[in-house]
Amino acid sequence: MGSIPVLSPSRRVRRTPFSPGVEAAGVKGYTVYNHTLLPTLFRSVEEDYRHLKSAVQVWDVSCERQVRLKGPQARALLDVLTPRNIKVLTPSRCVYVPFADRHGRILNDPVALQIGDDEYWASIADSDLALWVAGVAAAAGFDCEVDEPDVAPLAIQGPLSDDLAARVFGDEVRGLRHFGCGRFAFQGTQLLVARSGYSKQGGFEIYVEGDDIAMPLWSALFEAGADLDVRAGCPNLIERVEGGLLSYGNDMTRENTPLECGLGRFMNRSALEGCYGGRAIAAEMVAGPARMIRALAIDGSVPGCDRAWPIWSGDRRVGQVTSAAWSPDFGTSVAIAMIDRDHWDAGSELDVETPDGTRRGTVRDSFWI
Amino acid sequence: MGSIPVLSPSRRVRRTPFSPGVEAAGVKGYTVYNHTLLPTLFRSVEEDYRHLKSAVQVWDVSCERQVRLKGPQARALLDVLTPRNIKVLTPSRCVYVPFADRHGRILNDPVALQIGDDEYWASIADSDLALWVAGVAAAAGFDCEVDEPDVAPLAIQGPLSDDLAARVFGDEVRGLRHFGCGRFAFQGTQLLVARSGYSKQGGFEIYVEGDDIAMPLWSALFEAGADLDVRAGCPNLIERVEGGLLSYGNDMTRENTPLECGLGRFMNRSALEGCYGGRAIAAEMVAGPARMIRALAIDGSVPGCDRAWPIWSGDRRVGQVTSAAWSPDFGTSVAIAMIDRDHWDAGSELDVETPDGTRRGTVRDSFWI
Numbered sequence: 001m002g003s004i005p006v007l008s009p010s011r012r013v014r015r016t017p018f019s020p021g022v023e024a025a026g027v028k029g030y031t032v033y034n035h036t037l038l039p040t041l042f043r044s045v046e047e048d049y050r051h052l053k054s055a056v057q058v059w060d061v062s063c064e065r066q067v068r069l070k071g072p073q074a075r076a077l078l079d080v081l082t083p084r085n086i087k088v089l090t091p092s093r094c095v096y097v098p099f100a101d102r103h104g105r106i107l108n109d110p111v112a113l114q115i116g117d118d119e120y121w122a123s124i125a126d127s128d129l130a131l132w133v134a135g136v137a138a139a140a141g142f143d144c145e146v147d148e149p150d151v152a153p154l155a156i157q158g159p160l161s162d163d164l165a166a167r168v169f170g171d172e173v174r175g176l177r178h179f180g181c182g183r184f185a186f187q188g189t190q191l192l193v194a195r196s197g198y199s200k201q202g203g204f205e206i207y208v209e210g211d212d213i214a215m216p217l218w219s220a221l222f223e224a225g226a227d228l229d230v231r232a233g234c235p236n237l238i239e240r241v242e243g244g245l246l247s248y249g250n251d252m253t254r255e256n257t258p259l260e261c262g263l264g265r266f267m268n269r270s271a272l273e274g275c276y277g278g279r280a281i282a283a284e285m286v287a288g289p290a291r292m293i294r295a296l297a298i299d300g301s302v303p304g305c306d307r308a309w310p311i312w313s314g315d316r317r318v319g320q321v322t323s324a325a326w327s328p329d330f331g332t333s334v335a336i337a338m339i340d341r342d343h344w345d346a347g348s349e350l351d352v353e354t355p356d357g358t359r360r361g362t363v364r365d366s367f368w369i
Numbered sequence: 370m371g372s373i374p375v376l377s378p379s380r381r382v383r384r385t386p387f388s389p390g391v392e393a394a395g396v397k398g399y400t401v402y403n404h405t406l407l408p409t410l411f412r413s414v415e416e417d418y419r420h421l422k423s424a425v426q427v428w429d430v431s432c433e434r435q436v437r438l439k440g441p442q443a444r445a446l447l448d449v450l451t452p453r454n455i456k457v458l459t460p461s462r463c464v465y466v467p468f469a470d471r472h473g474r475i476l477n478d479p480v481a482l483q484i485g486d487d488e489y490w491a492s493i494a495d496s497d498l499a500l501w502v503a504g505v506a507a508a509a510g511f512d513c514e515v516d517e518p519d520v521a522p523l524a525i526q527g528p529l530s531d532d533l534a535a536r537v538f539g540d541e542v543r544g545l546r547h548f549g550c551g552r553f554a555f556q557g558t559q560l561l562v563a564r565s566g567y568s569k570q571g572g573f574e575i576y577v578e579g580d581d582i583a584m585p586l587w588s589a590l591f592e593a594g595a596d597l598d599v600r601a602g603c604p605n606l607i608e609r610v611e612g613g614l615l616s617y618g619n620d621m622t623r624e625n626t627p628l629e630c631g632l633g634r635f636m637n638r639s640a641l642e643g644c645y646g647g648r649a650i651a652a653e654m655v656a657g658p659a660r661m662i663r664a665l666a667i668d669g670s671v672p673g674c675d676r677a678w679p680i681w682s683g684d685r686r687v688g689q690v691t692s693a694a695w696s697p698d699f700g701t702s703v704a705i706a707m708i709d710r711d712h713w714d715a716g717s718e719l720d721v722e723t724p725d726g727t728r729r730g731t732v733r734d735s736f737w738i
Contacts, residue, residue: 007376008398008409009675011691012495012618029377032401035495035618040377102507107500126381126404128497131476135504138471138645148623249381249404254517276507306378322380 013037016062017152017214025232033063033126039234046328049238052201053329056158057233058221061198061205066151067110067122067130069137071144074118077137082112083258083281085271089114094179094194096266097122098258099129104280105254106261107132109246111196113181113207123153123207125248136276152208154217160228161203167224168217169193173204186220189213198235200243200369238325241334244295244367251293251322251336257281259289260338291319291340295364296352298333301326303356311337311361312351318343321352321361330368339363382406385431386521386583390591394601402432402495408603415697418607421570422698425527426602427590430567430574435520436479436491436499438506440513443487446506451481452627452650454640458483463548463563465635466491467627468498473649474623475630476501478615480565482550482576492522492576494617505645521577523586529597530572536593537586538562542573555589558582567604569612569738607694610703613664613736620662620691620705626650628658629707660688660709664733665721667702670695672725680706680730681720687712690721690730699737708732 007013007030014036016022022039029041039060042048051057069077079086082097083104089095091114099107099122108129110122122129134146156165165173169184173193176182181194192207208214222230246252252261258281269285272278296311302324311319319339327334335352343350346365351358376382376399383405385391391408398410408429411417420426438446448455451466452473458464460483468476468491477498479491491498503515525534534542538553542562545551550563561576577583591599615621621630627650638654641647665680671693680688688708696703704721712719715734720727 004375004378005396005410006373006398008400009373009673010400010616010619011674011676012402012616013400013675015676027374029375031377031379031382033381041374101503128500131497131501132504134470135501136508139505139508247379247381250379304378305380306382307380307384 007032016060017208017211018060018062018154018218021215021218022060022232027232034065034124034128036063036065038063039232042232042234045237045325048233049236049328051229051231052158052199052233052236052239054159055229055231056156056160056164056203056225057231058218059155059157059233059235061155061235062152063126064123064153065148066207067124067133068147068149069120069122069133069144071118071142073143074120077133077142077144078112078120078122080275081133081136083272083275083278084266085268086112091115092180092182094181094196096179098263098266099132100258100277100281101132101254102276102280104257104277104284106248106252106256106258107254109248109252109263111194113192113194115192121151121207127248149209150211152214154206154208154214155197155203156206156221157197157199157203157233158201160225161201164221164225164228164230165193165204168220176204186217187213191217198245199239200245201239237323238327238334241323241325241336242327242330242368244336246293246336247323251338256338257284257289259284260292262293288341291338292344294337294339294344295367296321296335296337296339296350296361297364298324298335298352299360300333302333302335302354302359310353311339312353313343318350327368333359334368335361337361376401385429386577386580387429387431387523387587390584390587391429391601396601403434403493403497405432405434407432408601411601411603414606414694417602418605418697420598420600421527421568421602421605421608423528424598424600425525425529425533425572425594426600427587428524428526428602428604430524430604431521432495433492433522434517435576436493436502437516437518438489438491438502438513439487440511441487442512443489446502446511446513447481447489447491449644450502450505452641452644452647453635454637455481460484461549461551463550463565465548467632467635468501469627469646469650470501470623471645471649473626473646473653475617475621475625475627476623478617478621478632480548482561482563484561490520490576496617518578519580521583523575523577523583524566524572525575525590526566526568526572526602527570529594530570533590533594533597533599534562534573537589545573555586556582560586567614568608569614570608606692607696607703610692610694610705611696611699611737613705615662615705616692620707625707626653626658628653629661631662657710660707661713663706663708663713664736665690665704665706665708665719665730666733667693667704667721668729669702671702671704671723671728679722680708681722682712687719696737702728703737704730706730
């Protein structure tokens with residue numbers, strides 16, 4: 001292989017309201033997520049990682065599109081679409097809600113927000129979940145509109161997130177608990193802010209509605225945080241694998257069930273009745289999943305993981321690695337793997353087939369952080 | 370803006386069975402389409418264009434994923450999902466079938482293929498149409514499974530396509546009519562071949578099932594076509610805009626209706642009854658669309674069109690350009706635009722607001738080729 005090819009621009013790969021800020025900050029790499037640009041790199045993956053774990057970053061995560069359910073039956077629709085009990089979902093608390101198809105296979109794993117009495121948003125991972133929701137709503141006759149409004153989430157992530165957010169939104173924002181959310185004023189607009197985000201370093205996500213307020217907010221955060229060394233950032237591969245944050249499309253796909261992905265703790269029998277996939281998930285709860293996500297330490301460094309790497313026990317294929325990176329902090333390559341039941345116990349030693357050769361992998365009982 | 374950022378690799382942005390061939394051919398640019406790599410550039414857009422219009426190219430269009438409808442009610446499901454009459458769909462003829470939501474808004478514009486008595490594929494544009502189809506099937510209780518098998522289409526495009534295809538599949542392949550399809554032997558496997566493709570230069574699409582046969586087919590085409598100057602290629606921006614080939618996500622989105630996109634000719638009143646979006650489309654047929662896709666000539670050269678460019682008549686916004694490129698053959702910039710009814714007549718002169726300044730645009734009565 002030669003140099004890494006460029007990403008060709010087109011309207012179909014959507015820019016975001018924060019793209020001018022991202023470009024001015026010197027973005028070096030992108031991926032495409034929900035038909036939208038998602039930055040992947042600013043200085044180097046390792047430098048971005050070090051900074052994320054020590055300071056504070058502002059992330060353009062506009063690619064986390066919002067699927068809006070609006071109408072008298074919005075909550076009822078959401079309820080049949082997720083195997084999780086959503087009783088705890090209120091305007092001041094968002095909830096992680098995996099969605100499954102009728103066979104209990106994962107379609108997406110969004111965070112649900114309650115916006116009003118008859119309005120809910122699902123802040124989605126990388127699949128057009130609006131099409132599933134709209135299909136069910138149309139065919140089952142729910143009195144609920146389903147669309148994808150232009151809401152652009154902006155994340156503040158890193159150990160200094162509270163300090164930065166407080167300077168812009170006031171000290172009350174410090175009071176938000178994990179997955180708590182509320183409205184906070186910025187330049188006369190009440191913005192929806194949640195304590196959430198795709199890192200283990202703490203922080204917030206701000207759901208920015210409308211382009212007008214987007215770049216002013218971006219700029220205000222950089223002005224307010226200059227002495228905190230605030231930088232433009234993005235989800236960091238090393239940090240997310242250390243923390244075991246799963247990525248839909250990488251570590252789980254429609255081939256997988258919620259139990260295989262370790263999401264069983266979000267489900268209970270009662271919520272499974274009447275929801276799509278509920279019967280299949282209930283059956284799997286009885287039998288136990290045949291394979292499951294595991295943290296895997298891999299000896300030495302590894303190449304970029306752009307395809308599933310087979311995992312072998314002798315000449316038997318027993319799983320695959322789907323995300324991996326060298327971790328400077330832990331002095332090993334860290335990986336997310338899906339491993340068959342007979343081989344998933346902590347301490348199990350396996351062979352990982354990478355494009356650069358076979359490496360020894362050891363199953364761990366938990367992720368690194 | 371500095372240099373164009375690279376596309377970061379990950380499993381989520383899927384490689385294809387032809388990726389080794391594409392890389393060996395020196396691919397310089399990609400886009401992401403249905404979560405899959407789609408090459409955009411080999412030598413230069415203009416050199417690739419010249420070659421496509423004079424010789425023959427092999428394209429990795431694995432990103433045209435197949436949504437499979439399989440079961441006793443597969444055809445009935447397909448029938449309610451498209452406003453087009455599918456009577457003409459047979460195992461030897463594929464059909465272009467726009468899909469719309471219950472409000473008559475376009476969700477995708479696939480080509481449907483009949484694989485067997487109870488099996489149909491939709492070869493999709495860039496949205497997860499499987500989720501819509503699965504949602505309707507699940508909620509309406511159709512006896513039909515919906516999934517997305519790993520079928521990797523490979524296109525042969527260019528004026529010498531028949532010569533190249535005949536050398537690999539035999540002279541019978543020349544007999545396929547436009548959108549005709551059939552099974553042709555290659556190394557002992559019966560491959561599904563259709564006379565179709567995303568250019569106006571003629572050619573075929575081969576629906577390759579299974580990885581094993583993929584690179585052997587790729588290599589066989591290059592060996593057989595060496596004296597035809599066969600090259601690796603990809604959909605070409607200039608050629609597709611000259612020819613008025615619409616791109617879902619660029620030129621039409623879920624904001625648009627089939628009539629706005631000029632697809633009214635594929636619909637008739639009888640097929641609209643009982644299909645999703647049918648009532649809205651029938652109403653729009655009576656009223657006429659408020660805006661429509663038009664060919665637009667733009668004076669001088671234009672930058673890359675990575676966002677919608679507003680079109681103005683005086684101080685009134687009357688449309689937008691969504692795809693544009695300089696055409697060496699026609700000595701003008703060619704563009705695809707959505708233009709309001711009062712301004713869409715051929716000869717209408719309008720102002721196009723590009724990031725590089727305002728250009729004069731003239732509406733044409735047809736595309737260039």
